[in-house]
Amino acid sequence: MCRWLPVKNGSSVDAGGEPGEHQRVIAPRRFSRLRIAAFAVIERLAVLLGGRALNRWRNLSRGRLRLREEWVEVPGLPAALEGFCVVHLSDLHAGPFLGAGDLSEVRRLVGELAPDVVCWTGDFVVHGIHNVAPMHEELSGLVGARGTFAVFGNHDYLHREEWRLVEAMEPAGWRFLRNTGAVVEVGAARVGFCGIEDPEEGKVVDVEGAIGALRSRGGLPDLIVALSHGPQAAPEFAARGAHLVLSGHSHGTQVDLPFLRDLGPSHPGMRVNLGAATLLVSRGLGVIGAPIRVGAPAEVVAVRFRPARAPGGR
Ligand SMILES: [Fe+2]
Ligand SMILES: [Fe+2]
Structure with a gap:
C-alpha cells in the first residue's frame, strides 16, 4: 500500500467492497452549514461591490497574473524531450468573480509560451458546471500543439453535470483523463499523460488504472506526467512511475x-x-x-524538462 499525502477533514473509507484492489474512495470534505452560509453572505456582498471587476484587475491583468517557470529533471530523458513544454492551468473557478472575457492575459501568456501540451487540474467552476458555459469558446483557445488534457476537481462534480464540459470541450481537442491516460509521441520518444478523478468527492480513484493505460509492449513512456486535482495521490503516482505530478485545489x-x-x-x-x-x-x-488573493498570486505554470545531471537526481 502506498503512502498518501495527508488530507485534512478527510480519510480513506470502505466503499463496501466495490472498488478494485488498486482503487480508492476518499470521504468528501464537507463544511458546516454555518460556514457555508457565512461564505454565501461574503460572496454576495463582494459581487454587489464589484468583485468580478476587482478580480479581473487585481489578479488576472497584465503584470499581476504571474508566469511561474519550473524545470523538472528526468533521468534518461530522450534528447527529443529536452525543453518539452507543458503549461499547467488550474482552479479557474468560473462563477461570480470570473467569466467570459476575463482570460485575455492568460491567453496572451499561453500564446507566447506555445506549449506542446496544456494540462488543466480541475475546479473549472464555483457553483456548478453551468458557470463555465459562457467560457467554452475562450477555453477552446487554451490548448497545446500536441494535446490538451484535463481532470476534474471537487467543485466540478456539483449536481453531477461534469459531462456537459466534456461534451463542450472534446470537439476543441481536450481530453478528460478520468482514471485513464493517453500517450503523445515526439519523434521516437513517448510522453504519457494520466489523470484520476478527484480524491475528495466520493469518486472511485484508480492510480494504477491511470498509469496502466500508458503501458504498451515497450513498457511505460519515457516521460510520465500525472494530473490529480488534489495533491494527496502524488506519492502513489511517484511509486508507480510518474516523473511529475500536477495538482491544484489549495x-x-x-x-x-x-x-x-x-x-x-x-x-x-x-x-x-x-x-x-x-x-x-x-x-x-x-x-x-471573495476576489482576494494575498501572497498567492494567480498563475500560469510553465514546466519544461531536461535530463537529470546525476543518476536519480531531480
Ligand atoms: Fe479550487
Ligand atoms: Fe478543489
Missing part, C-alpha cells in the same frame, strides 16, 4: 496569512520533491469566497 492558500491559512484545504507546498517524482502545486487562476 490556491496556494489564496490568503496566505498565518491566522487564515488553516481555513482552506491542506497545502503541501508549491514544489515537493517526492524522490522518484516532483509534485508541482498550482496557485490556480480563480478565487473562492
Whole structure:
C-alpha cells in the first residue's frame, strides 16, 4: 500500500467492497452549514461591490497574473524531450468573480509560451458546471500543439453535470483523463499523460488504472506526467512511475496569512520533491469566497524538462 499525502477533514473509507484492489474512495470534505452560509453572505456582498471587476484587475491583468517557470529533471530523458513544454492551468473557478472575457492575459501568456501540451487540474467552476458555459469558446483557445488534457476537481462534480464540459470541450481537442491516460509521441520518444478523478468527492480513484493505460509492449513512456486535482495521490503516482505530478485545489492558500491559512484545504507546498517524482502545486487562476488573493498570486505554470545531471537526481 502506498503512502498518501495527508488530507485534512478527510480519510480513506470502505466503499463496501466495490472498488478494485488498486482503487480508492476518499470521504468528501464537507463544511458546516454555518460556514457555508457565512461564505454565501461574503460572496454576495463582494459581487454587489464589484468583485468580478476587482478580480479581473487585481489578479488576472497584465503584470499581476504571474508566469511561474519550473524545470523538472528526468533521468534518461530522450534528447527529443529536452525543453518539452507543458503549461499547467488550474482552479479557474468560473462563477461570480470570473467569466467570459476575463482570460485575455492568460491567453496572451499561453500564446507566447506555445506549449506542446496544456494540462488543466480541475475546479473549472464555483457553483456548478453551468458557470463555465459562457467560457467554452475562450477555453477552446487554451490548448497545446500536441494535446490538451484535463481532470476534474471537487467543485466540478456539483449536481453531477461534469459531462456537459466534456461534451463542450472534446470537439476543441481536450481530453478528460478520468482514471485513464493517453500517450503523445515526439519523434521516437513517448510522453504519457494520466489523470484520476478527484480524491475528495466520493469518486472511485484508480492510480494504477491511470498509469496502466500508458503501458504498451515497450513498457511505460519515457516521460510520465500525472494530473490529480488534489495533491494527496502524488506519492502513489511517484511509486508507480510518474516523473511529475500536477495538482491544484489549495490556491496556494489564496490568503496566505498565518491566522487564515488553516481555513482552506491542506497545502503541501508549491514544489515537493517526492524522490522518484516532483509534485508541482498550482496557485490556480480563480478565487473562492471573495476576489482576494494575498501572497498567492494567480498563475500560469510553465514546466519544461531536461535530463537529470546525476543518476536519480531531480
Ligand atoms: Fe479550487
Ligand atoms: Fe478543489
